[in-house]
Amino acid sequence: MAMEASRTQGARSAARLRAGVSVFASLAGTTNVLASETGLRLSILTRESGAPVIMDMSGPLGLIFAGLVILTTTTAILHIVGRQKWVKRLARQDAEIGDMQARLERADLFMSGERHVVVAWRDASSDPAIEGDSSLIVGAGAPRRILGFTQWLPAQDAKRLELLVDKLKERGEAFSLSVDGTEGKHLEIDGRAVAGRAVMRIREVSGDRLERIKAEEGFGRLAGEMAALHAVLDALPQPVWLRYPDGRLAWVNKSYADAVDCRHPNEVISKGAELIDRPQRERIAVENATEPYKGQVTAIMAGKRSVIEVVDARTPFGSGGIGVDASERELLRVQLEAEMATHVRTLNQLPIAVAIFDRKQRLRFNNAAYQAFWNLDAGFLKTLPGDGEIIDRLRADRKIPEQVDFRSWKQSLLEAYQKSETSEQIWHLPDGRILRVVSSPTPDGGLNYVYDDMTERVTMEAQFKALSRVQSETLDSLKEGVAVFGSDGKLKLANAAFSALWQLHPEVLQNNPHIDEVIRNTPLAEGNATWVALREAITGLKDARESLSFKEARADHLTIDCATAPLPDGATLVTFADVTADENNALFLKEKNEALEIAARVKNEFIKNVSYELRTPLQSVTMAAEMLADETIGALNDKQKDYARSAKQSADALLFLMNDIFDLASLDAGTMELTLDQVAPADEIESVATALADRLTKAGVKLRHEIAASVGSFPADSQRIRQILFHLVSNAVGFSSAGQTIIIAASREKNAMVLSVRDQGRGIPEEALPRIFERFESHTEGSRHRGVGLGLSMVKAFVELHKGTVSLTSAEGEGTVVTCRFPLDVADGREQSLVHNEKAA
Numbered sequence: 023m024a025m026e027a028s029r030t031q032g033a034r035s036a037a038r039l040r041a042g043v044s045v046f047a048s049l050a051g052t053t054n055v056l057a058s059e060t061g062l063r064l065s066i067l068t069r070e071s072g073a074p075v076i077m078d079m080s081g082p083l084g085l086i087f088a089g090l091v092i093l094t095t096t097t098a099i100l101h102i103v104g105r106q107k108w109v110k111r112l113a114r115q116d117a118e119i120g121d122m123q124a125r126l127e128r129a130d131l132f133m134s135g136e137r138h139v140v141v142a143w144r145d146a147s148s149d150p151a152i153e154g155d156s157s158l159i160v161g162a163g164a165p166r167r168i169l170g171f172t173q174w175l176p177a178q179d180a181k182r183l184e185l186l187v188d189k190l191k192e193r194g195e196a197f198s199l200s201v202d203g204t205e206g207k208h209l210e211i212d213g214r215a216v217a218g219r220a221v222m223r224i225r226e227v228s229g230d231r232l233e234r235i236k237a238e239e240g241f242g243r244l245a246g247e248m249a250a251l252h253a254v255l256d257a258l259p260q261p262v263w264l265r266y267p268d269g270r271l272a273w274v275n276k277s278y279a280d281a282v283d284c285r286h287p288n289e290v291i292s293k294g295a296e297l298i299d300r301p302q303r304e305r306i307a308v309e310n311a312t313e314p315y316k317g318q319v320t321a322i323m324a325g326k327r328s329v330i331e332v333v334d335a336r337t338p339f340g341s342g343g344i345g346v347d348a349s350e351r352e353l354l355r356v357q358l359e360a361e362m363a364t365h366v367r368t369l370n371q372l373p374i375a376v377a378i379f380d381r382k383q384r385l386r387f388n389n390a391a392y393q394a395f396w397n398l399d400a401g402f403l404k405t406l407p408g409d410g411e412i413i414d415r416l417r418a419d420r421k422i423p424e425q426v427d428f429r430s431w432k433q434s435l436l437e438a439y440q441k442s443e444t445s446e447q448i449w450h451l452p453d454g455r456i457l458r459v460v461s462s463p464t465p466d467g468g469l470n471y472v473y474d475d476m477t478e479r480v481t482m483e484a485q486f487k488a489l490s491r492v493q494s495e496t497l498d499s500l501k502e503g504v505a506v507f508g509s510d511g512k513l514k515l516a517n518a519a520f521s522a523l524w525q526l527h528p529e530v531l532q533n534n535p536h537i538d539e540v541i542r543n544t545p546l547a548e549g550n551a552t553w554v555a556l557r558e559a560i561t562g563l564k565d566a567r568e569s570l571s572f573k574e575a576r577a578d579h580l581t582i583d584c585a586t587a588p589l590p591d592g593a594t595l596v597t598f599a600d601v602t603a604d605e606n607n608a609l610f611l612k613e614k615n616e617a618l619e620i621a622a623r624v625k626n627e628f629i630k631n632v633s634y635e636l637r638t639p640l641q642s643v644t645m646a647a648e649m650l651a652d653e654t655i656g657a658l659n660d661k662q663k664d665y666a667r668s669a670k671q672s673a674d675a676l677l678f679l680m681n682d683i684f685d686l687a688s689l690d691a692g693t694m695e696l697t698l699d700q701v702a703p704a705d706e707i708e709s710v711a712t713a714l715a716d717r718l719t720k721a722g723v724k725l726r727h728e729i730a731a732s733v734g735s736f737p738a739d740s741q742r743i744r745q746i747l748f749h750l751v752s753n754a755v756g757f758s759s760a761g762q763t764i765i766i767a768a769s770r771e772k773n774a775m776v777l778s779v780r781d782q783g784r785g786i787p788e789e790a791l792p793r794i795f796e797r798f799e800s801h802t803e804g805s806r807h808r809g810v811g812l813g814l815s816m817v818k819a820f821v822e823l824h825k826g827t828v829s830l831t832s833a834e835g836e837g838t839v840v841t842c843r844f845p846l847d848v849a850d851g852r853e854q855s856l857v858h859n860e861k862a863a
Contacts, residue, residue: 138225139168146191146220158226159203168224174203186213191220256287261297261323264342269307270294272340281323297321297345298332306334310341323347362387374474381467383409383439395473396421409469410436420452435461439469448476456480502599509592511537511561523582523598537561550576552584559586560594567594573601581605643669682812685745686797689819696739696823703768703777704729706740710747711766714755722760725751728767736775736846742820743777749813750779750840757783757838771843774826778841786832794830817842 139154156165159174167173171180179201189195194215203209213222252273255262261278265271271294274287282295289295296303302319309315314335321330329352334343366387369376375392379385385406393403396416407415413432416422425431438445444462451457455477462470493515497504503520507513512534521528524544535543537560541553552574559570567588575581583599649655650666658666688694704727711718711725718725747766754764762782769776786794797815814830821828821842832838 138223139165141168141222141224142216143191143220144218158207159209159224174205175201176204183211187220187222190215190222194220258344260344260346262342262344263297264337265340267340269303271296281321283324297323298330306332306343307341310334310336315343318348318352319345321345374472376473377471378464379409379439379469379471381439383436383469385409385412386468392473395475423449423451438463439467454481502597504598505596506589507537507560507594507596513537513540514593520598523600550574552582556584556586556596560596682816685816686812686819689823694823696742698737698739700735701738701740701743702735703733703743703775706743706747707766707768709744710751713748714751717752717755718764721755721758723755723758724763726763726765728765730769733768733770733775736770736844738775738824738844742823746817746820746842747777747779749817753813754779754781754783754838757781759783770846773847774843774845776841776843778839780837780839782837785834785836785838786830787834791830791832795828814840 137155137158139152139156139158142151142153150169152165152168156168160167171183175183179199183199183201186195186197186199190197190213195213196215197211197213199211201209201211207226209224209226211222211224213220215221252275255275256277258275259277261281262275263271263278264273271291274290276287278297279285279287279290281297282290284290284293284295298306298319298321302321306315306317306319309317314333316333317331319330319332321328323330328347328349330345331348332343332345334341366389369387369389370391372389373391375395376387376389377385377392378387385403385408388403392398393400398412398415402415410432413422413435417428438461442463444460446461447459449457449459455475458474458476460472460474462472464470497515497517498519500517501519503523504515504517505513505520506515513531513536514534516531520526521531526540526544530540530543537557541557544553552572555570555572569588570586572584573581574584579602580600581602583601585597587595587597589595647666647669650658650669651663653663685694707727707729711727714725751764751766758764758781764782765780767776767778767780795814795818797812817840818828821844824844826842826844828840828842830838830840
């Protein structure tokens with residue numbers, strides 16, 4: 023790389039030298055300095071005409087120009103000398119580069135002869151240079167992982183190699199190591215000191231040697247397995263053989279030798295005695311070319327003609343096969359198949375479903391009626407499924423009776439395999455069929471099922487008898503009038519309500535009158551728009567029959583709701599309902615609701631206006647009483663002070679009550695807004711405790727805080743939170759006795775802030791708990807609390823306005839706990855307004 027840089031720099035210097043010489047030559051060729059007695063003159067040859075132009079350069083300008091010419095000439099001479107030196111130096115560098123490239127090519131040729139990795143250190147503390155195929159050791163893309171010896175060597179070998187490398191780097195001690203890597207590669211590692219550098223070479227040498235060892239071990243293992251396999255095959259009673267690729271026998275077992283009347287298997291090989299004749303062998307060889315042959319052949323075994331089941335498979339070294347004497351079994355099979363064919367033909371003619379299961383509870387036979395009755399897939403039945411599997415399939419398809427305990431019911435069915443007597447059951451299937459199931463055991467431990475569909479026999483008569491009775495009783499019990507007109511427009515069916523509703527005589531309806539006759543005999547149908555539309559729907563010729571619905575106020579002040587529905591047989595069903603009462607009730611309720619809304623609006627406006635008008639004078643009274651009590655406008659005696667303080671307390675209580683009434687009015691009107699901000703429970707609890715300090719002291723009740731250290735803050739309206747706590751603590755003080763303690767607690771749950779107030783008072787009766795949050799519900803008997811019953815109702819309203827929940831638990835004599843939960847995801851900490859919607863709440 024350094025030589026290449028030198029060559030590049032020399033080339034650039036030569037280029038600059040050539041440029042300088044060109045400039046100088048240009049100047050020398052185009053300018054001429056003339057000296058004379060009078061001064062300097064410059065002669066310049068013009069390109070256009072070639073004629074010289076004489077410029078007078080005498081004086082200072084001439085001296086400057088002469089200096090420039092001298093400088094240019096000197097620079098050109100220096101460039102020419104430097105150029106000659108660089109040319110010689112470049113020639114030497116080119117020769118050295120060529121020699122080094124030749125040496126590098128020879129080294130690359132030598133190094134690429136085999137897969138290896140070379141690691142070289144310039145000194146003990148320098149980073150190594152890694153060359154070669156690092157994927158041999160640690161995979162592609164991470165050559166420096168070679169230095170982590172424990173990643174590709176066992177721990178003991180890695181530690182040993184690390185010590186050897188340290189000695190090589192520090193003292194130049196050479197080493198040679200042969201190890202097995204963690205990936206199963208056999209590696210040879212050499213370390214040498216070369217030209218003052220520590221060099222380590224790693225190469226894989228496990229190829230040929232390990233393959234030979236593995237081949238020897240595999241050969242010995244295969245030889246042992248072959249000997250064991252031959253011993254097992256010799257013990258088989260069936261003849262077994264192996265053949266060469268040309269078809270000659272390579273090995274046979276003892277049973278094969280006995281079958282061809284030879285004393286020893288070796289005698290069979292030497293004689294080439296065949297159990298199967300040539301044509302059959304050739305056929306087996308042809309069929310065995312693509313897949314193992316499985317079939318029957320005839321052969322002479324031990325002097326007797328027999329049917330042999332042959333399995334013959336091709337191997338990489340020829341073929342091998344085994345023969346099983348199936349003569350007696352084949353005879354029995356033929357007889358059994360003939361008998362079974364007779365039974366199958368008979369059973370398939372029966373309309374009754376039959377299924378036969380063997381002792382392993384697997385399906386052995388089913389007739390066509392069985393498959394059709396249960397609508398089972400033929401492919402599924404061909405897999406010979408188990409009895410329990412079929413029951414599960416039928417249950418999944420909702421084809422067998424529903425059972426409370428299906429597992430026990432199924433187990434009771436399968437217990438028939440252990441019984442010796444026939445059992446009979448009646449199944450009522452989900453699709454309405456009634457099934458008689460007879461299960462009878464077979465001598466081999468199996469079970470025969472007979473399924474007789476009794477649905478038609480059992481239900482046909484009952485359905486026929488019940489049809490007309492149910493129809494007439496149902497129609498007569500209806501309050502709505504029902505009539506069915508046929509496709510010819512004649513009345514087919516009508517109930518008593520229809521006759522009464524349209525004042526039709528029963529005798530008219532008994533003769534199945536036409537709709538026109540029905541209209542003529544109905545005084546209320548004359549000119550009635552409903553009947554005009556009905557006649558068109560029943561007798562009109564339309565491409566598509568549609569359902570219709572009418573509602574009409576009759577002349578007799580009844581409102582009739584009429585509907586038609588086309589029936590599948592071309593008939594039309596007509597229903598009439600007297601909805602007069604419903605219409606009147608709906609109108610009454612609508613008017614009542616409007617009146618209630620007006621009254622509620624008036625009430626809310628009245629309460630709002632009254633509370634607003636009273637609050638201002640009450641505030642004045644409170645201020646005046648406070649000034650009197652504080653003696654701001656003059657001294658008072660003790661009695662006057664008591665009167666002033668009592669007046670202030672009463673005014674404060676009345677003002678507080680008016681504020682509550684105003685808040686309730688805002689809630690009812692849906693105009694109350696929340697100003698949400700991050701509220702710290704500890705601050706609000708402290709504020710309420712300060713406001714009620716005098717009342718707590720007067721009542722002799724203690725107030726304790728239980729605020730979790732990590733309670734933090736939550737999004738809420740601080741004013742409403744203080745009102746909630748004020749009402750809860752005020753109620754608790756009113757229901758507590760002297761010496762008792764009220765506990766205010768604040769804690770954080772996963773998604774909510776929890777505020778609770780617990781007292782030790784007399785508690786609330788159980789019968790009053792369902793109404794405790796209703797307005798004006800007050801249970802102050804036996805306590806010093808006096809209130810109108812708005813506190814808890816306002817607490818509930820404010821909590822729900824925050825989209826929270828409030829709960830109360832109490833027991834007589836044990837106190838009361840009120841818990842408020844506020845969600846933490848109401849807002850993100852910024853001030854927001856949330857309008858309470860009482861209807862949504």
